Amino acid sequence: MCSKYWLLAASILIAGAPVALAQTPAPAPVPAASPAPTVVKAELVGNNGKPIGTATATGTDRVTIVRLVLQPGAIPPGWHGIHFHAVADCSDTEKFLASKAHVNHGGKAHGLLNPNGPDEGDLPNIFAVADGSVSAEVTSPVGLTGANGLLSATGFALVVHAAPDDHTTQPIGGAGARIACAAFKP
Numbered sequence: 001m002c003s004k005y006w007l008l009a010a011s012i013l014i015a016g017a018p019v020a021l022a023q024t025p026a027p028a029p030v031p032a033a034s035p036a037p038t039v040v041k042a043e044l045v046g047n048n049g050k051p052i053g054t055a056t057a058t059g060t061d062r063v064t065i066v067r068l069v070l071q072p073g074a075i076p077p078g079w080h081g082i083h084f085h086a087v088a089d090c091s092d093t094e095k096f097l098a099s100k101a102h103v104n105h106g107g108k109a110h111g112l113l114n115p116n117g118p119d120e121g122d123l124p125n126i127f128a129v130a131d132g133s134v135s136a137e138v139t140s141p142v143g144l145t146g147a148n149g150l151l152s153a154t155g156f157a158l159v160v161h162a163a164p165d166d167h168t169t170q171p172i173g174g175a176g177a178r179i180a181c182a183a184f185k186p
């Protein structure tokens with residue numbers, strides 16, 4: 001008795017299979033390929049005005065990824081805060097103040113760990129090894145391109161600080177003096 005029902009059930013399944021296939025909705029159209037990311041490169045200069053490495057920014061209107069390669073002797077070993085500053089100007093190499101404050105369209109507080117932050121300039125720290133060189137890649141949810149992207153208006157400067165950023169205190173997380181700078185023109 002039981003096997004009869006099984007056979008019946010199996011035959012329904014087999015008979016139903018082509019129907020089920022026919023009713024499967026057509027696959028969603030493949031989205032158009034997203035535009036290729038923008039890649040921009042700039043030389044990092046130290047306080048003596050000499051080149052000490054390169055910074056490469058790769059991004060879209062939703063993300064920016066920065067790869068930093070600093071040569072041996074570039075900066076003191078240890079952790080260093082880095083930020084996107086608002087102006088692509090690294091000409092005053094002694095202090096790099098021409099790069100102005102952090103990019104901050106939203107008027108947010110400084111700091112990745114600050115409950116009222118972060119501003120758009122905020123990034124993770126980088127680490128210089130014993131010989132003073134750095135190989136690092138950091139990422140930010142701030143767009144490189146687009147209306148308020150980093151490359152809009154006055155471009156931006158990537159600034160390396162003397163001390164680490166604590167990601168909380170104002171205005172720059174205690175990161176101290178500006179010791180290297182790369183200008184990314186709009």
Ligand SMILES: [Cu+2]
Nearest residue numbers: 082083159172
């Ligand atoms: Cu800074």
Ligand SMILES: [Zn+2]
Nearest residue numbers: 102110119122
């Ligand atoms: Zn900041």
